[in-house]
Amino acid sequence: MDCLSAATMPWLAPAIERIRTAAARGRMPHSLLILGSAGLGAPQLAAWTAGFAVCEAPLERRPCGACAACRLLQSDTHPDLHVVRIEEDAKQIKVEQVRELIEALAQKSYRGGYKVGLIEGAEALNANGANAFLKTLEEPGADTLLIMTAARSHRLPATIASRCLRLAIPVPEPAVARDWLAAGSAGERGLDTALALAAGAPLLAQSLAREGLESLEKDMRESLRQLAAGSVDLTLLAEQWVRTDLPLRLRWLENWVTGRIFAGLDAGVSSQTAEPVRLPAALLKPKIRAMYALLDALAEFRRLAQTGMNQQLALEALLLRGRSIFS
Numbered sequence: 001m002d003c004l005s006a007a008t009m010p011w012l013a014p015a016i017e018r019i020r021t022a023a024a025r026g027r028m029p030h031s032l033l034i035l036g037s038a039g040l041g042a043p044q045l046a047a048w049t050a051g052f053a054v055c056e057a058p059l060e061r062r063p064c065g066a067c068a069a070c071r072l073l074q075s076d077t078h079p080d081l082h083v084v085r086i087e088e089d090a091k092q093i094k095v096e097q098v099r100e101l102i103e104a105l106a107q108k109s110y111r112g113g114y115k116v117g118l119i120e121g122a123e124a125l126n127a128n129g130a131n132a133f134l135k136t137l138e139e140p141g142a143d144t145l146l147i148m149t150a151a152r153s154h155r156l157p158a159t160i161a162s163r164c165l166r167l168a169i170p171v172p173e174p175a176v177a178r179d180w181l182a183a184g185s186a187g188e189r190g191l192d193t194a195l196a197l198a199a200g201a202p203l204l205a206q207s208l209a210r211e212g213l214e215s216l217e218k219d220m221r222e223s224l225r226q227l228a229a230g231s232v233d234l235t236l237l238a239e240q241w242v243r244t245d246l247p248l249r250l251r252w253l254e255n256w257v258t259g260r261i262f263a264g265l266d267a268g269v270s271s272q273t274a275e276p277v278r279l280p281a282a283l284l285k286p287k288i289r290a291m292y293a294l295l296d297a298l299a300e301f302r303r304l305a306q307t308g309m310n311q312q313l314a315l316e317a318l319l320l321r322g323r324s325i326f327s
């Protein structure tokens with residue numbers, strides 16, 4: 001795991017500072033709940049914290065990235081780090097996985113330092129798993145650190161969440177995110193679009209920028225133009241979208257619609273900052289109302305896309321519905 005990069009992300013600095021300060025006062029927390037949506041660096045912050053706990057350098061230089069413990073962590077072979085995440089094709093973290101973690105944490109530390117248990121995506125814990133975990137949370141052994149990461153809208157039981165130090169990762173100010181992106185990339189082109197597409201999440205924007213945004217942008221604009229003109233076969237277009245970059249296309253479309261709503265409301269607010277304000281339907285012009293409806297349909301599509309629905313048919317319906325908006 002990468003225990004160093006979190007320190008280069010300025011929006012994680014307050015969380016890092018909190019852990020440093022607590023440790024300097026001899027009050028290192030025993031359990032942490034790191035909350036943040038995708039692309040905000042929750043895994044990196046978790047890795048940094050694990051590194052901070054096991055690193056063998058003086059406190060103020062941790063994690064150093066160079067000592068034996070750090071190197072073991074970086075190669076995912078540290079014997080005192082135990083990671084639990086949802087298994088492929090599973091819907092939940094299994095209670096056996098949690099039991100194995102608890103057992104591992106009950107053992108003596110191999111290297112004589114901290115033992116770290118990390119649960120990635122803790123919202124996938126089911127009730128049994130959470131209950132099994134609760135006792136460990138209540139009575140963590142000496143030099144044991146439990147780290148959980150979860151989306152901000154997690155559904156963790158309060159009994160779990162309330163026993164952890166909560167670190168909620170904020171969406172950074174656009175300027176902060178942009179500077180960080182610019183520092184890490186060869187060119188500046190497309191960074192703003194990528195950031196808007198990623199709803200302000202810098203790491204997501206970074207991967208978008210690297211994946212070649214320009215061609216997507218061109219392709220989507222051309223699709224909308226053809227849709228508006230009625231010069232494209234809906235079935236073929238939907239097929240093409242489903243086949244290539246569907247999640248990205250949906251996000252692009254969502255952003256585009258949001259931008260149009262802002263323009264229509266003349267709100268003068270950047271589409272990056274928030275969801276547009278919901279006004280009573282009667283106050284909205286029909287076209288803006290239709291745009292809101294399309295946004296809802298997009299959100300619903302994304303939700304249902306995970307249930308194995310027929311994406312092709314649903315997308316055709318969605319595009320047909322959006323046709324009047326695209327002109």
Ligand SMILES: [Zn+2]
Nearest residue numbers: 055064067070
């Ligand atoms: Zn170290």
